[in-house]
Amino acid sequence: MANETYDNVTTDNRDGILWLTINRPKVLNALNAKTVEEIGRVFESALRDDGVRCVIITGAGDKAFVAGADINELATMTPVTGKFVSEQGQSVFLQIERFPKPVIAAINGFALGGGCELALACHIRIASEKAQLGLPEVTLGIIPGYGGTQRMARLLGKGKALELICSGDRIGAAEAEKIGLVNRVVPAEGLAAAAEELGKKIASRSPVAVRAAIEAVNRGGDMPFEEGQLLEATLFGLLCSTEDMKEGMAAFLEKRPAKFPGK
Numbered sequence: 001m002a003n004e005t006y007d008n009v010t011t012d013n014r015d016g017i018l019w020l021t022i023n024r025p026k027v028l029n030a031l032n033a034k035t036v037e038e039i040g041r042v043f044e045s046a047l048r049d050d051g052v053r054c055v056i057i058t059g060a061g062d063k064a065f066v067a068g069a070d071i072n073e074l075a076t077m078t079p080v081t082g083k084f085v086s087e088q089g090q091s092v093f094l095q096i097e098r099f100p101k102p103v104i105a106a107i108n109g110f111a112l113g114g115g116c117e118l119a120l121a122c123h124i125r126i127a128s129e130k131a132q133l134g135l136p137e138v139t140l141g142i143i144p145g146y147g148g149t150q151r152m153a154r155l156l157g158k159g160k161a162l163e164l165i166c167s168g169d170r171i172g173a174a175e176a177e178k179i180g181l182v183n184r185v186v187p188a189e190g191l192a193a194a195a196e197e198l199g200k201k202i203a204s205r206s207p208v209a210v211r212a213a214i215e216a217v218n219r220g221g222d223m224p225f226e227e228g229q230l231l232e233a234t235l236f237g238l239l240c241s242t243e244d245m246k247e248g249m250a251a252f253l254e255k256r257p258a259k260f261p262g263k
């Protein structure tokens with residue numbers, strides 16, 4: 001991670017919590033193709049880095065998480081480049097969703113279009129009370145292209161997703177929490193601490209168990225129920241062979257905190 005250089009994002013590993021900040025504040029952190037490519041590289045590098053236990057994604061400045069794909073770039077797209085750029089983003093966002101360590105979106109402001117889709121790809125979303133979320137693509141004559149039609153419908157149900165996607169409406173943090181689009185809303189000044197506290201808590205749990213939980217929920221959710229249950233049982237069985245399982249059980253029985261080796 002130390003050798004990587006990025007133009008449009010910054011990274012900062014604080015005690016195993018990797019902060020990934022989308023850093024194009026002049027355009028409210030809009031995602032151009034280069035930024036999406038850099039996000040992908042950060043995750044590739046974080047995957048191999050044992051010093052990273054959790055990733056928190058946020059936006060630079062106090063106004064926006066990410067205000068969408070970069071409309072300057074979108075405006076020049078042809079059918080061929082549009083499909084390519086959409087697929088490139090979909091593959092990076094899938095990399096985030098399938099990341100084996102927890103990924104938290106700390107939504108510090110506008111999370112619109114591709115920005116809302118980026119938050120949807122994260123495992124957990126915490127929003128500042130100043131956040132505004134939405135998928136306004138239809139106001140531009142397009143639809144979400146970074147997995148938003150699929151993830152929003154799976155998270156909120158078809159009816160609510162179609163209302164938001166087809167109206168293009170922005171909603172505030174409180175409404176987003178009410179419908180389940182974000183897990184929790186906190187005061188703006190407490191957002192970083194809340195995200196970090198949750199990240200640290202998850203990082204203190206068994207890494208192999210957390211990894212299996214993410215896989216069971218994500219992959220299982222895309223399977224018929226019985227196959228999802230089979231995946232769950234198989235992962236459960238696998239965990240019974242781990243040092244983490246032995247340590248977790250022993251620590252409970254010995255009435256001490258567990259120290260998971262992550263194996």
Ligand code: CO8
Binds near residue numbers: 137144
């Ligand atoms: N792209 C490029 N520039 C942007 C974007 C964006 N998404 N959002 C804001 N900016 C720029 C503005 O143009 C402005 O630039 P300048 O200072 O040079 O005029 C600067 O950021 C500040 O923005 P505003 O002055 O507009 O700030 P306001 O506080 O008045 O408004 C809003 C903030 C409401 C967020 C407003 O900027 C806005 O509506 N932005 C666009 C939101 C949007 O429509 N996002 C969806 C884009 S489409 C998309 O994300 C598709 C994703 C899938 C793509 C898949 C295939 C590639």
